[in-house]
Amino acid sequence: MPKMKTRRAAAKRFSKTGTGKIKRNHAFMNHMLEHKPKSAKRKLRKSTTMAKGDVKRTERLIPYK
Structure with missing residues (x-):
């Protein structure tokens, strides 16, 4: 299965904390x-x-962040 692509627009708007939030x-x-x-x-x-x-939907947009 190929790697998922990160949605660049979402990557610029959201980031993950140390605990994963x-x-x-x-x-x-x-x-x-x-x-x-x-x-x-x-x-x-x-x-x-x-x-x-909204977390589940957003995590799909930034899988590797």
């Missing part, structure tokens, strides 16, 4: 930032772990 960045930080509260922008800056329901 998937890290992602928050959305809504690209434009129209003057309308968003400072506290909301501060919270969106940090990365977070992927939701449990």
Whole structure:
């Protein structure tokens, strides 16, 4: 069976932690930032772990990462 190919778009967006969880960045930080509260922008800056329901689908996109 041939090797699976990594989806390059997903590889640029997601990474794995040491324990195998998937890290992602928050959305809504690209434009129209003057309308968003400072506290909301501060919270969106940090990365977070992927939701449990999306992990299985995302792991197929980045099999070797």
